[in-house]
Amino acid sequence: MHDLTVDTHIHLDMYTEEEKSKLLHELEPYKITNLISVSRNLESCRHNLEIAKQDSRVKVALGYHPEQKIPDVEEVSDILTEISHHKDQIVAVGEVGLPYYLRKEDSSLSLEPYLELLRVFLHKAKELELPVVLHAIYEDATIVCDLLESFSISEAHFHWFRGDEKTIERMINNGYMVSVTPDVVYEGEIQKLVKDYPLRQLMVETDGPWPFEGPFSGQMTHPKMMHESVCKIAEIKRCDIKDVYNNLYLNTKRFYNL
Incomplete structure (x- = not known):
């Protein structure tokens, strides 16, 4: 098990058919046991479900990515229906969260519709006892922590996370998971996050x-890049690399019930 790993956040439906085929073909040689493919909208949800039907190593999260315009009522309803209908096949609700970059581009953008949409998805995750995959960085993470606490949701995965020390401490105390991208190899902000965040x-x-x-x-x-991420995490944590592989793998298996 010592060098097995799982890509806990990938948009597999956004690759070309040729890229996807190559990537899936190369999972075993690179010791990648599973991919968690997250969804962006209704079409993405359905595409990911189709991919997972064809390859059991692909596990799916269904949701609506916040860095786009608010979907119409019908699309939200259809996504919620897909989540309920496939609740035993999917591993999480996601990717959901708040539109940090959209608001950077347009300061007049109202946050309230996005908050309401996120509440809808958190309610569904709580109802079905599914983990939630979050896009929530910097000041948005504080708002999302408030919401998670109000729903008593502890199975939360913040992907590609950036945030201040106070929020990081709160997330640690609440037991939330954080996943690290390959930029940990060269980006100081992510290296500091790894240093501060518990390996577990x-x-x-x-x-x-x-x-x-x-x-x-x-x-x-490509998921093979994660091996360099693991090496960097081991270096930052000053831990044996086999222990780091083992911990990361078991953390993921437990969180996503793989």
Whole structure:
């Protein structure tokens, strides 16, 4: 088990068919046991479910990515129906959260409709006892922590997280999980997060096909990159790399009930 890993956050439906085929073919040689493919909208939810039907190593989260316009009532209803209908096949509700970058682009954007949408998804996750995958960074993370506490949700996974020390401490105390992307290899902010966050609450991800810089510049984002992330985490934590692999893998298996 010592060098097995799971990509806990990838948008598999956003790869081309050729890229997806290559990536899935190469999982076993790179000792990737599973991919958690998160959804962006209704079409993405349905696409991911189809991919998972064809390859049992792909596990699916259904939700609506917040960095886009608010969906109409019918789309939200259809996504909730898909979540309920496939509750035994999916591993989480996600990706859901708040639109940090959209608000950076347009300061007049109202947050309230996004908060209401997030409440709807958190209510569904609580009702079905499913974990939730979150896009919530910097000041948005504080708001999301408030919501998670109000719903008494402890099974929360903050992906690609950035935030202040006070929020990080709160997340640690609440038992929330954080996943680390390959930019931990070259980005100081993420290295500090890894230093501060307990190993028992860490996982790894790619957020593919999102591209990375540093040693990954110009490459298609591939789950094999996580092995370099694990090496960096072991270095930062000053832990034996086998122990780090083991911890990250068991954390993920437990959280996602794999």
